[in-house]
Amino acid sequence: MDRSSILARYLPILDWGRRYDRAALGSDMMAAVIVTIMLIPQSLAYALLAGLPPVVGLYASILPLAAYALLGTSRTLAVGPVAVISLMTASAAGSVAAPGTPEYLEAAIALAMLSGIMLAILGFIRAGFLANLLSHPVISGFITASGMLIATSQLRHILGIPGGGDNLPELVERTVSNIGTFNVSTIMVGVSSLVFLFWVRKGAKPALIRLGLKPGVADILAKAGPILAVVAAIFAVVFGELEERGVAVVGAIPSGLPPFAAPVVNLGLWSQLWLPALLISIIGFVESVSVAQTLAAKRRQRISPDQELLGLGASNIAAAFSGGYPVTGGFARSVVNFDAGARTPAAGAYTAVGIALASVFLTPLLFSLPVATLAATIIVAVLGLIDVKTPFHLWRYSKSDFSAHIATIAMTLAMGVEIGVITGVSTGLILYLWKASRPHAAVVGRVPGTEHYRNIDRHEVITWPHILSIRIDESLTFLNARWLEEYVLERMVEKPELRHVVLLCSAVNSIDASGLESLEAINHRLADAGISLHLSEVKGPVMDGLKRSGILEELHGKIFLSQDKAIAQLIQQADADPEGEDHWHARGLI
Amino acid sequence: MDRSSILARYLPILDWGRRYDRAALGSDMMAAVIVTIMLIPQSLAYALLAGLPPVVGLYASILPLAAYALLGTSRTLAVGPVAVISLMTASAAGSVAAPGTPEYLEAAIALAMLSGIMLAILGFIRAGFLANLLSHPVISGFITASGMLIATSQLRHILGIPGGGDNLPELVERTVSNIGTFNVSTIMVGVSSLVFLFWVRKGAKPALIRLGLKPGVADILAKAGPILAVVAAIFAVVFGELEERGVAVVGAIPSGLPPFAAPVVNLGLWSQLWLPALLISIIGFVESVSVAQTLAAKRRQRISPDQELLGLGASNIAAAFSGGYPVTGGFARSVVNFDAGARTPAAGAYTAVGIALASVFLTPLLFSLPVATLAATIIVAVLGLIDVKTPFHLWRYSKSDFSAHIATIAMTLAMGVEIGVITGVSTGLILYLWKASRPHAAVVGRVPGTEHYRNIDRHEVITWPHILSIRIDESLTFLNARWLEEYVLERMVEKPELRHVVLLCSAVNSIDASGLESLEAINHRLADAGISLHLSEVKGPVMDGLKRSGILEELHGKIFLSQDKAIAQLIQQADADPEGEDHWHARGLI
Known part of the structure; x- marks a missing residue:
C-alpha cells in the first residue's frame, strides 16, 4: 500500500471531504441544529446519571464529536454520552471515589482515557472480532437490565429523596428507607416533566399535524420537546420560587469551553480501572457498530468495524483531554441525525460547534434547571431500552440463548453492570463450548438399493456386524477431540465382532492438531483391538493436511473416495478372508 | 433410574467386585508388588520435588489409591503423586509459605482438599467437557516446559548447592550463582545414580536377557532398578560415611501409618489457593483420563470421564485427610500396572497396602538415603516428558496450533506453571474464536449446463448482475453473526444492480438467536435498499427453528428447496418484470 492509500484508510475524511459541496453543507448544518437541541438536555442528564457535574456532559459532546468526524467511517453516527455507558461509568468511578469529589471526576476522565487507548489498540491490531464474544441475547439482556437499574436510580430525583446504589437490591432498599423524606414540589416538577415528555414522545407529532403543521415541521418541534421541558421547568423554578421549597437544581455551571489538558497518568488508578474500562469499551463499541451498520445499510454505504474502533478510540481520548467521560455512538441521536438529513461526518463537527456555543452562552441560564426534570428525561429515554418481548422469543427459539439472556439480566440487576457483563459473556461462551464439544454424529447404514448412507436411528438401513460407519457433522477440533475418542x-x-471402522468425513471442514492426535489415538486403540480405521469422503484441504501430517502412513486402514466404495471393498475383503466368514451374518441382505 | 443402578453408576466396584475370582486376585497381587516397588522411590522423590518431607509422598500413595479403587472406572490406572502436579504444588504452596514450614505443608494439604472438592463437583454436574479447553498442543507444551523446569530444579541436588525458583530464569540464575559451593561427594553419588538409572531404563532388560534370564523376569528386575539404586546409595552413604563429607540425606522419617485427620478449613488460605487448585485439578484430570482411555481401549474396555472426576476427587480428598498432597493418575506407573497384568482396581488397593507396610517398616532404613539419588530418579523420569518433535510437527501441520504450543512453553518457562497454563488455554481459545468468527463463505454461480453452484473465484460459472448467491460453510452463531452482516x-x-440475495444454507447445521437476529437485520437492511433476501437448501431442524421464530413472515423473499429452483424462479421474475429488463445482461448465457 502506498502512503496516500494508508492515509485514506486511516482518515476517511480524505475520501468524503474531497467531494464536499454546498448541498451537503446545507443538509449537514440542518441536521446539526436539530441534534444540538436534542443533545443539550441529554448531555446534562447523562452526566447526572454518571454522578458527574452536568457540564461534564457538555464537555463530552464537543471534542469527541470532532475526533469522530475525522476518523469515523459512519456518515451519520452521533457520538456522545449515552445512558448505559454513563451507568457503567458511575459504577466504576464509584468503586474508587465518592461522587462529587475531584477523585471521582479524575476516575471518570481516566476511564475515558483507558477506554480510548484500548479501543485504539484493538483497532490497530484489527481485533474488532473480540466484540463477537457478546451475543445478541447477552447484549439485549444487559441493556434491559441497565435500563431497569437506570430508571430505578432516577426515581429518587423525582421524589426528592437521597439514595443511590450499584444494583437493584441496594437501589430499592435505599429508596424505600428514605421514602418518608419526599418533597411535594419536587414530585410535582418531576411528575409533570415525566408526563409532558411521555406525551412529546408519543402524542406530540400527531397533535401538531392535527393543528395544521406540516409533518416535517411537526417532527422537528416534537424533537425540541425535551428542551421545551427544560425551559418550562427553569421558568417554573424561578417564578414559583421552588428552590426555596426544596426542589434540587443543577446550580452554578462554569461557563466557557472545556479545559484542554492532558489527563493525569495515575498508574495506581489505572490498574484499578482497567477491567471496567475494557467492559465500557466493548459494550460501547458493540452498540455503536450496530447503530452505524443499520444506518449505513439504509443508504447502501458501509462502515469498517476496525476503523470504527479507531474513531471511537480517538473520541474517548479527546473526551479525556477535554474533561469529559466515556462516550460512544448513541442510537436515538444517530437516528435523529440520519432522519434530519445528515450526509457526512461534518454534521457531527457542526454539532460540536453548537454544543460549544451552548456551553459558552447557555450555561448561566441552566442554574435553576431542576434535577427532577433531568431525571425525567433519563427515565423516558431508558424505558425504551427495556425489552420485555425478547425473553419470550428466546424461550421459544433457543433454551440456551434464553439462559444466557436471563443470567445476564439477573446478575446485572443483582450484582451491578460489571458482574452482569462478565456473567453474560462467560455464560454464552461456556454454553457455546459445551455445544461445540458435543457435535452431532451418527452411525450410518446403507439405504437398500442405493449408494446412500443414513442414520441408523432414523432410517431402515443395512449394516454389517464387522463394519461400523460413523458420520461426523462437524470439524474436528480440540473442543471435540476427546468426545470423538469416546x-x-x-x-x-x-459391537463385539467389529473389524473395520469407517469415518465418513463429508461434513469435516477442518482438523486441528488435537483432532489429528485423536484420530491417531483412535487408530492405535482400534489397532490394539484388531480393528482397522478407514476414512471416506475426505475434503481436499483436509486431505492435504492429513498428507502433511504423516498420519496416512500410520493408518491401519485406507482412505476411500466414497462411503459406498469403502463398504464395497470391506465386504469383498471379508468374503475373501475365510476367518471372517463367521462374522458375517448380514450377507444375505445385500 | 432405580436405587441399585444409581449405586452401580457411582460405585463401579459393585460391578467388577461381584465377578472377582482367584485368577483376578493372583494377577492383581502380582501387579501390586511390582508397582509398590516402583512407587516407593518415586513417591519420596516427588514429595521432595513438591518441597515436602519425603514421607508425605508415601502418605499420598496409600488412602488415595484405595479411594480410587472404590470409585474409579479404569481397571488399571495407578494414582499417586506425579511430577507435573508436584511442581504445580510447589509453585502454589511456595506462594503462600516457605518450604519446610508447617504452613507450607498445610497449603499442600489444602490444595489436595480444594482440588478434590472441585473435581467431585465437576463430576456431579457432569462437566468433564471443561477439560476440552486444554488442546493437545497446549498440554504437550505445558508438559514439555514442566519437564524442563523440573530437570533444571533438580540439578542443584546433584551438585549439592542451594537454589530453587518457580521459573527458568530464577532457577538458572540461582544455580549459576551458587555453583562455586558444589560438593564433590554429592556429585559422585548424584552422577552415578543418574548413569545407573539411565542404563536401567534403556539397557538393563536386554543385558539381563543376554545373561540368560527369561524376558519376563528381566523386565521385573529392570523395573526394580530404582529401588536397587536407592539401596545401593544408602549403603554407600552409611559405609562411606558420606554424610560427614556433606552429602545431604533424607534424614529421620516418622514411621507408621499416615495421620488421619480432617484438614483445617482455612477460608483465607483457600481463597488464595483456589486458582492453582483449579489448574491442578484440570491438568491432573486431563492427564489421567488420557492414560486411562489409552489403557482401557487396549482391552476393549471403557471409562466414564464424569465418573473419573468423582474417582480423582475422592482420591484427593483422601489425600487431604491423610496428610498427603494432590495426586492423579500417572502415566508410567499405570503402564507398569497394566503390563504387570492388573485386571481390576483391586490392584490399586493392594498397592496401597504395600506402601502402607513400607511406611511402617521401611522408613527407618531410609534415613541415610541421599537426596541426590532421589533427584536423579526425578531427572530420569521427567526427561521422558520433554517432547522435542511436537513443535516441528505442529509447524508443518497448523500454524495456529504451533503458536499456542510455543506460547505455552515460553510462558511456562518464563513465568511459571500457573501463568503457563492460563496462557495456553486463553491463546487456544482466542485463536479458536477468531477462526470461528470468520467462517468460510463463497459467492457462487451456476456451472454451465448443470444444476450445480460453485465458488466464482475457483470455477468458470454463470452469474447474474441482479442476483447474488452466497454459500455459508458454517452454522450461524453469535461468533460469526456480525461477520455475516458485514x-x-x-x-x-x-453490485449496484442487485435486486435478490440468495443464501445457500446447505452447510448451516444450526442458527442461534444471534444468527437469527443477523438474518433479520440483513433482511431489513436489504429491504431498505430495495433488495429481497431468499434462503435455499435449508436443513430440516434449522427450518423448524425459523418457523418457530416468526422470521419467515418478515422475510422479503422466499425459501427455496434448492439453489437451482431459486435461480430459475428469480430469472423468470426478472423476465416478467419490464423494469428489470435493463438489469439483465447475462440472459444470453443461459
Missing part, C-alpha cells in the same frame, strides 16, 4: 470407542465396545 | 452487505455494495 464416541468411537463406545460404539466399538457395543 | 460479508453480505459488502458484497451488496459491490
